[in-house]
Amino acid sequence: EVQLLESGGGLVQPGGSLRLSCAASGFTFSTYSMAWVRQAPGKGLEWVSVISGGGDITQYADSVKGRFTISRDNSKNSLYLQMNSLRGEDTALYFCAKAFVVNAIRRYGMDVWGQGTTVTVSS
């Protein structure tokens, strides 16, 4: 069964840091682009970042550029999101998601999603 399991969320003060992880199973992880998508409480979906299967190409939403870093370890079937200089507006449920078509996540969308991990930025 194809599965994604996020972890690492929690309560952090403004200006603080968190590292989210996403453990993948049931598919050839290194073949697929992956993404982080977030959803603020009561709000819609928002792209955060995407990374290619090999990890050599990354892209970020303007709202997180320079503060967040996406990475992956294909030997561990794991995706990461390092979040620094956190702000109140980063409070959200963070989903990791798998590309529906290998290395074409922005065109064809995401067919497997985790259940999300909650990040709360507050003093």
Place this chain on the structure above:
Amino acid sequence: QSALTQPPSASGSPGQSVTISCTGTSSDVGGYNYVSWYQQHPGKAPKLMIYEVSKRPSGVPDRFSGSKSGNTASLTVSGLQAEDEADYYCCSYSGSNNLGLFGGGTKLTVL
């Protein structure tokens, strides 16, 4: 860049059809045939329902269909069922945004 525009709500009775619109620009919806739709039930992860404007992933009922005209994409749910009550989000590839754009979401109520 602004999100794609969706109506905040839509509704229909069981067995009826309902259509949800998603309006963008020539730089996203109108410029590419890469529109996808997601269904999200409360407290659950999104589910891919439509990709490439009108294609359904395996397992998605054929009651769900997608189309596009100009800068507006549409999702039609035919033969409404109670379990179709959910939030629906469109998403489009964009030539001017490096990640693409989501719509604001539409809450579908089955009366």
